[in-house]
Amino acid sequence: MNNQENLRGAAIADLLDQQNVVAVVRYKGAIQWCLSDRDNWVLDWNKWWSAFAAAGHQGPALSAAVAQRSGIAVVSEESAETFLNAKEILPLDAGFLRQVLLECFPNAQSWWDVSFLFPVAFVDFDARRFAGFYQDGPRLEQYVPNGWLGEFADFANIYPEEVFPAADKFWIVDGRDLLHELNERGRELESGIAAGEA
Numbered sequence: 001m002n003n004q005e006n007l008r009g010a011a012i013a014d015l016l017d018q019q020n021v022v023a024v025v026r027y028k029g030a031i032q033w034c035l036s037d038r039d040n041w042v043l044d045w046n047k048w049w050s051a052f053a054a055a056g057h058q059g060p061a062l063s064a065a066v067a068q069r070s071g072i073a074v075v076s077e078e079s080a081e082t083f084l085n086a087k088e089i090l091p092l093d094a095g096f097l098r099q100v101l102l103e104c105f106p107n108a109q110s111w112w113d114v115s116f117l118f119p120v121a122f123v124d125f126d127a128r129r130f131a132g133f134y135q136d137g138p139r140l141e142q143y144v145p146n147g148w149l150g151e152f153a154d155f156a157n158i159y160p161e162e163v164f165p166a167a168d169k170f171w172i173v174d175g176r177d178l179l180h181e182l183n184e185r186g187r188e189l190e191s192g193i194a195a196g197e198a
Helices: 003-009 045-054 062-067 080-084 094-107 111-117 178-197
Strands: 020-027 030-037 090-092 121-124 129-132 149-152
Touching: 020 080, 020 111, 030 094, 045 062, 090 094, 094 111, 094 178, 111 178
Parallel strands: 020 121, 129 149
Antiparallel strands: 020 030, 030 090, 121 129
16 A cells, blocks of 8 residues: 555545645655645754744754654755655655545635645745745744745745646646635635624
8 A cells, every 4th residue: 555545545634734734845846745744844943943942942852853854954955855755754646635625625615624735835945945835833934944045925826837837736627726716715705704794
């Protein structure tokens, strides 16, 4: 049984929760989809641990935490291959994500109902750029390697075609942007609720 079958056999919402999140990666010109613990998308753990300590918090030793991420303290273009092949990073197939979205789509009232499928980060190892887009959790984009750009940005909609091609977005199906449609459903639902309260 491969990883996709293992994922399919388990409760999707349980695997794709606030700890295990989806990220999209651009490496050597190719787009990859990955699932991992949310903390693994904090690229520079040295900076993260320093900020944690500066705020007066105590936690486990950095060396112990790094050991749990295949010994990688800073995920950058130099460590990308090791990181992407680490046991902590589960590759996902865009077709699999599309299939789950299509199964959930008819009953989804908004993006929130399927938010667990959508990436919280875009890691571009080629351009040394990181974008986070999420509703809670650590500020992933603040802890990027030196020389990288970190930003909070809606990469699903604003990144140009040459960086994040529509063909690689699992929510584009037969020319339909299901993410856009879900967002529209959510706006209509909110408008209806607001009108009912008036």
